[in-house]
Amino acid sequence: xxxxxxxxxxxxxxxxxxxxxxxxxxxxxxxxxxxxxxxxxxxxxxxxxxxxxxxxxxxxxxxxxxxxxxxxxxxxxxxxxxxxxxxxxxxxxxxxxxxxxxxxxxxxxxxxx
Amino acid sequence: xxxxxxxxxxxxxxxxxxxxxxxxxxxxxxxxxxxxxxxxxxxxxxxxxxxxxxxxxxxxxxxxxxxxxxxxxxxxxxxxxxxxxxxxxxxxxxxxxxxxxxxxxxxxxxxxxxxx
Numbered sequence: 001x002x003x004x005x006x007x008x009x010x011x012x013x014x015x016x017x018x019x020x021x022x023x024x025x026x027x028x029x030x031x032x033x034x035x036x037x038x039x040x041x042x043x044x045x046x047x048x049x050x051x052x053x054x055x056x057x058x059x060x061x062x063x064x065x066x067x068x069x070x071x072x073x074x075x076x077x078x079x080x081x082x083x084x085x086x087x088x089x090x091x092x093x094x095x096x097x098x099x100x101x102x103x104x105x106x107x108x109x110x111x112x113x
Numbered sequence: 114x115x116x117x118x119x120x121x122x123x124x125x126x127x128x129x130x131x132x133x134x135x136x137x138x139x140x141x142x143x144x145x146x147x148x149x150x151x152x153x154x155x156x157x158x159x160x161x162x163x164x165x166x167x168x169x170x171x172x173x174x175x176x177x178x179x180x181x182x183x184x185x186x187x188x189x190x191x192x193x194x195x196x197x198x199x200x201x202x203x204x205x206x207x208x209x210x211x212x213x214x215x216x217x218x219x220x221x222x223x224x225x226x227x228x229x
Contacts, residue, residue, distance in 0.1 A: 033217070033218065035220070040201070040225070041222065041223070042115065042203065042220045042221055042222040042223050043203065043205075043220040044115075044220075045115070045217055045218070045219055045220070048217050088156065090156075090218075099144070099161070099169075099207065099216075099218075100146060100158040100161055100169050100171055101146075101148075101158060101218060102158065103155060103156040103157075104155075105155050106155065106156075
């Protein structure tokens with residue numbers, strides 16, 4: 001089965017600083033999803049990457065999928081308190097019409113004003 | 114707001130009981146997924162339905178079952194509840210319009226189940 005490891009597990013940064021969260025897969029990634037979750041709430045979709053080398057940006061958040069498609073990184077530029085939360089990466093399991101996601105344990109981000 | 118709705122938001126019940134969680138997917142989405150999130154196991158896939166048919170099963174217990182109705186809403190039934198079933202249960206939906214093309218999954222706000 002596919003396993004996803006996220007690092008770091010938690011991160012505390014000063015407002016305005018840049019940060020990177022990594023997601024490493026034990027197998028080739030066919031689709032990599034990034035979500036943000038506020039504690040105890042639903043998951044907010046951020047980005048989906050499918051092609052090796054693909055990079056997507058939304059506001060101050062950029063996600064990349066490496067060429068070998070086994071690792072993704074999420075980079076936040078000039079962090080703000082609104083970026084605080086738990087970031088989860090999810091990998092699509094390619095199968096016969098099945099697209100369930102396997103998730104990492106998450107990275108808890110705190111941004112100090 | 115993702116467009117996926119789940120009811121109820123909170124549910125408190127006793128061990129041995131049975132509960133039903135409901136999910137309405139985004140308009141036009143044919144696939145519905147159920148996930149369980151607990152502190153020790155993280156977010157885990159339970160089951161997927163596509164246009165009324167079961168498509169995939171994950172770590173779903175035999176005490177749990179689900180179905181998707183003709184109007185595409187879905188229900189997750191949990192029976193003989195145990196303390197360890199306390200968790201956040203999420204429903205997600207996606208378009209899945211073409212095979213092997215991955216579409217975004219949009220998550221509902223979740224149902225928090227507490228088993229006492």
